[in-house]
Amino acid sequence: MSSATMGFPKGGVHPPEEKELSLGAELVTVTPPKKVIVPVTQHLGRPSAVVVNRGDEVVVGQVLAEATGPVSAAVHSPVSGKVLKIADGAVIGADRVPVIEIMNNGEDTGLDAFVQKTVSWKDKSSFLDWIRDAGVVGLGGATFPTHIKLMPPKDATVHTLIINGCECEPYLTADDTLMQWKPAEVLAGCCIMAGVLGISRILIGIEDNKPRAIEAMTVAAREGTYASFFDGDVPSFDVQVHALKTRYPQGAEKQLIDALIHRKVGAGKLPFTAGVVVQNSGTAYAAFEAVAARKPLIDRVMTVTGKGVEKPGNFLVRIGTPISEVVNAAGGAKENLKAIIAGGPMMGKSVKTLELPVVKGTSGVLLLTGEEIEEYRERECIRCGRCVEACPVNLVPCDVAAFAEFRQWDRAGKAMECVECGCCQYVCPANRYLVLYNRLAKYHWRRLQK
Amino acid sequence: MVILKAAIFLALLAGFLSVVLVLVSKKFAVKEDPLVGDVEEALPQYNCGACGFPGCAGFAKYLVESRDPGALCVPGGPDLQKKLAALLGMEVKAATPTVAHVFCKGTNSKAKQDGEYFGIQDCVAADLINAAPKSCPFGCLGLGSCVEACAFDALHVVDGIAEVIEENCVACGACVKACPRDLISMIPQGPRVVVECRSKDKGAGVKRYCEVGCITCQLCVKKCPENAIALTDDIIVIDFEKCTLCGTCIEVCPQNTILPAHFVPEKKEEPKEGTA
Amino acid sequence: MSSTKLILQSSPHLRDDDSVRRIMLTVLIALAPATVASVLMFGTRAVVVLVLAVLGCLAFEAIALKIMKKPLMPYLTDGSAVVTGILLAMNLPSGLPWWMVLVGALVAVVLGKQVYGGIGSNPFNPALVARVFLFISFPTAMTTWPVPGSDLFGMGADVATAATPLGVLKTDGLAALMSSDSNLYMNLLTGHVGGCLGETSAIALILGGLFLLLRKVISWEIPVTFIGTVFAFTGVFYLVDSSTYADPLFQILSGGVMLGAIFMATDMVTTPVTRKGMLLFGFGCGLITGVIRLLGSYPEGVSFSILIMNGFTPLIDRYITPAPFEDKGGELQAP
Structure with missing residues (x-):
């Protein structure tokens, strides 16, 4: 491992980390609730198609909705029980999307089928199918189907698998916790994905504010503990764990690539063009479970934190559990x-x-009090240029906002390159709603292009 | 003497230039159908875009050239249609005069709010990030995108919902396009009965967040003597052509979602104010 | 759940603790050394100009806000009018009649800023708009420079006056300038020369500039290219004919170069937002200043140069944008 601290070169911010709030506590497994609400589509891409009916009895891991094309992912039942209804329901970010409600019979029928076994490297050709069938998607939050990212186009030469363990968002410590808790398994997941890609170079980037995760992963890489999960003709992997400078958005895919291999992947281009594939450390663990236990993605580690919750910490939660249940497991929400x-x-x-409900992409929930969040009202832009300095993808956020404010959508096309990381708005002394202006500009720009 | 010289010189110059101007204007005169000018003059000059042209001039040219009987200047109203028919010497269909209407009465006091929105005062923006303060996923956001779209000052946000000032409305339809929740439609002017809700939620859901939301109980559908009310796409819709303003539905509606406008229903004990 | 309303907003949900008000306060602190220097040099007259300019700007700002039906908070309390007032005072001679100062404040706040829509919308630096307005309207009063250090507690126009070093250079030539003051450079640094309130002590201005740099309110690009270009441009002339043209060190220390480069040309609203644009802006200011000083009929050209470049700012911002985020190609570097 390299001891030099690396980072992406331009832009970014360093907000207060606030990670100690949720760190340190044991990982708590949340008891599956009486009723789970499983959104039919929990990934980026084509919506999934429901394959169960109202009244059906389902077991843990049974497919509830299947993929409807290559860029799609299956959804599995996180509990055993009866399908109560299939209707429209509210999820994070949308008021009405199709969801499947399942009454949990509390027996977890079918869960014992997912026993971790030694992975035979001879089955390598099946790894990709198993990952796909398990409904694994990017668990960093983008929820892009993982198997698609493991199938580079024919003309691309992939030489490196980058594992994103940055978790650059303040407050969140789910990836940190997972890497400390199961470093060997995470690493084995990385090897499985590298195996699918047919490459041996694995770079793991972790921000230097997670010394324990860096230590755990470095030890696991050095001692090769992951090898015990495999048998057969396991190739050797060149695993490097890199401590990265703590700077938001270090964990943005393109910033991470820039930090680790000094290549900039331009707007509209995929990491393949730089010869890399980027996967989140949580995704690596899910891929490991999918291959070693043939276990579908029915649970995930998430952070519940903030000063508005009694006992912040990290939780292993079944998909579909209402957030309120997880908050209860964290001692409940505070009055303020x-x-x-x-x-x-x-x-x-x-x-x-x-x-x-908690979905595949829910990396955490913050319950914030007036101490931590303010009611920001925007005022006039004073053209200080701080947003330009902070933008990691070289945009001029104040310009896009001005075009959006005066509804000149045809001139706001630059917004399409915005990654909505929020750095510009974080530094804005006038508290301009820069990210929202960008989103609005994107919406209208897309409409104009039609 | 100097003054005289200057005056003579200027007079000569003026004379010469005016001759040049006349010649040039004759030479480069653009032949235009005088009718286009007349039609343009007859148009209301709102340049509102309701006809699909950016301005009245373009529409006038199109009308004269195409004599398209389907082309309508809605804001001009029936008077203009008669005028145009006379000018163009053709049949012009008289459209029913319409007016914009906002199908939501979930004011701040009647619709539950989950929080306070901080962001661009624009309905599309708030809807994009799912941060509308009201719980109802169908109701008026009250941030005034329609108000901004209206060039005639015919919309105002009052107590969290947009309201149409009918006297100012020319039915250009700009607000209809601006509403991200599809809550504004053009409806016939004059007395009418309207279902003031477009929620597609089930009754129990609606009851949780709005005192005046339609719970789709369909009592009105059953009780309407004219069969003028129907459930279409999870929304109760009144057919204005069939409606006789009898007021039955207003009385049976348990949520007070159905309201009269511009008339006082006879049977009603406590007549409500007109909605405008 | 609590009874207080939840905040619903777009990400990000955090902000750093900077604000417009904080930026303005930082500028005021940075202006403090130069303000003190001006009072030490010009006494009560400087105090009168400063107080009138600040109060005038605040009052006209309040009136303009009322007329435009805008709330007084946070506009009046964010400090922007005070900054405009101090900067205006810095650009006026100390003996200026009181009513001209108020006219300046009116022009700065109303014509320079509020008619365009208030803070953030003005294309030209308000204080400089006022300075140039006064300079053209009242040329005599605006070029009557009380001698620094004399009659410190006096009032009004009854005071010994003298031309600025740049004025001497323009009208009487280099030889006269050099013989007029045996200790010229030291006096330029400490501020013991004639001129506007803020055109005196280079040291005080540089101190303020360093503070602004330290607090990241300004970046180095504009001041350095501005001063550098003036130095280089006048340096070339000096090298060609050192008997007619003053040396570049004199050029950057005299007149409004320091004040302009550090405080006026770095006004956020009227200058480019990108670093590259700032370099061009500073270069343009320096070039125009040099041309006016050496080839024009005015002894000084800093105000005009900044105003002219303010006019180019939208153009600069339109065509000089950050390089797109993409690979320049080349060999793959292993970490």
């Missing part, structure tokens, strides 16, 4: 709660209620 945010504070979404 001022905001609920699904995800991290820089890119997460405001939600109105805790009665929304």
Whole structure:
């Protein structure tokens, strides 16, 4: 491992990390609730198609909705029980999408089928299918189907698998926890994905504010503990764990690539063009479970934190569990709660209620009080240029905002390159709603292009 | 003497230039159908875009050239249609005069709010990030995108919902396009009965967040003597042509979602104010 | 759940603790050394100009906000009017009649800023708009420079006056300038020369500039290219004919170069937002200043140069944008 601290070269911010709030506590397994709400589509891409009916008895891991094309992912039952209804329901970020409600019979029938076994490297050709069938998607939050990212186009030469363990969002510690808890398994997942890609070079990037995760992963890489999960003709892997400078958005895919191999992947281009594939450390663990236990993605590690919750910490939660149940496991919400945010504070979404289900992409929930979040009202741009300095993808955010404010959508096309990381708005002394202007500009720009 | 010289010189110059101007204007005169000018003059000059042309001039040219009987200047109203028919010497269909209407009465006091929205005062923006303060996923956001779209000052946000000032509305339809929740439609002017809700949620859901939301109980559908009310796409819709303003539905509606406008229903004990 | 309303907003949900008000306060702190220097040099007259300019700007700002039906908060309390007032005072001679100062404040706040829509919308630096307005309207009063250090507690126009070093250079030539003051460079640094309130002590201005740099309110690009270009441009002339043209060190220390480069040309609203644009802006200011000083009929050209470049700012921002985020190609570097 290299001891030099690396980072992406331009832009970014360093907000207060606030990670100690949720670190340190044991990983708590949340008891599956009486009723789970499983959204039919939990990934980026084509919606999944429901394959169960109302009244059906389902077991743990049974397919509820299957993929409807290559860029799609299956959804599995996280509990055993009866399908109550298939209807429209509210999820994080949308008021009405199809969801499947299942009454949990509490028996977890079928869960014992997913026993971890030694992986025979001879089955390598099946790894990709198993990952796909398990419904594994990017667990960093983007929820892009993992198997698609493991199938580079024919003309691309992939030489490196980059594992994103940055978790650059303040507050969140789910990846950190997972890497400390199961470093060998995470690493084995990385090897499985590298095996699928037919490459041996694995770079793991972790921000230097997670010394314990870096230590755990470095030890696992050095001692080769992951090898015990495999038998057969296992190739050797060149695993490097890199400590990266703590700077948001270090964990953005393109910034991470820039930091680790000094290549900039331009707007609209895929990491393949730089010869890399980037996967989140949580995704690596899910891929490991999919291959070693043939276990579909029915649970995930998530952070519940903020000063608005009694006992912040990390939780192993079944998909479909209402957020309120996880918050209860964390001791409940406090009276002076001022905001609920699904995800991290820089890119997460405001939600109105805790009665929304945890989905594959839910990396955390923040319950913030007035101490941590303010009611920001925007005022006039004073053209200080701080947003330009902070933008990691070299945009001029104040310009896009000005075009959007005056509804000149045809001139706001640059917004399409915005990754909505929020750095510009974080530094804006006028508290301009820069990210929202960008989103609005994108919406209208897309309409203009039609 | 100097003054005289200057005056003579200027007079000569003026004379010469005016001759040049006349010649040039004759030479480069653009032949235009005088009718186009007349038609353009007859148009209301709102340049509102309701006809699909950016301005009245373009529409006038199109009308004269195409004599398209389907082309309509809605904001001009029936008077203009008669005028145009006389000018163009053709049949012009008289459209029913319409007016914009916002199908939501979920004011701040009647619709539940989950929080306070901080962001661009624009309905599309708030809807994009799912941060509308009201719980109802169908109701008026009250941030005034329609108000901004209206060039005639015919919309205002009052107590969290947009309201149409009918006297100012020319039915250009700009607000209809601006509403991200599809809550504004053009409806016939004059007395009418309207279902003031477009929620597609089930009754129990609606009851959780709105005092005046339609719970799709369909009592009105059953009780309407004219069969003028139907459930279409999960929304109760009144057929204005069939409606006789009898007021039955207004009385049976348990949520007070159905309201009269511009008339007082006879049977009603406590007549409600007109909605405008 | 709590009874207080939840905040619903777009990400990000955090902000750093910077604000417009904080930026303005930082500028005011940075202006403090130069303000003190001006009072030390010009006494009560400087105090009168400063107070009138600041109060005038605040009052006209309040009136303009009222007329435009805008709330007084946060506009009046964010400090922007005070900054405009101090900067205006810095650009006026100390003996200026009181009513001209108020006219300046009116022009700066109303014509320079509020008619365009208030803070953030003005294309030209408000204080400089006022300075140039006064300079053209009242040329005599605006070029009557009380001698620094004399009659410190006096009031009004009854005071010994003298031309600025640049004025001497323009009208009487280099030889006269050099013989007029045996200790010229030291006086330029400490501010013991004639001129506007803020055109005196280079040291005080540089101190303020360093503070602004340290607090990241300004970046180095504009001041350095501005001063550098003036130095280089006048340096070339000096090298060609050192008997007619003053040396570049004199050029950057005298007149409004320091004040302009550090405080006026770095005004956020009226200058480019990108670093590359700032370099071009600073270069343009320096070039125009040099041309006016050496080839024009005015002894000084800093105000005009900044205003002219303010006019180019939208163009610069339109065509000089950051390089797109993409690979320049080349060999793959292993970490």
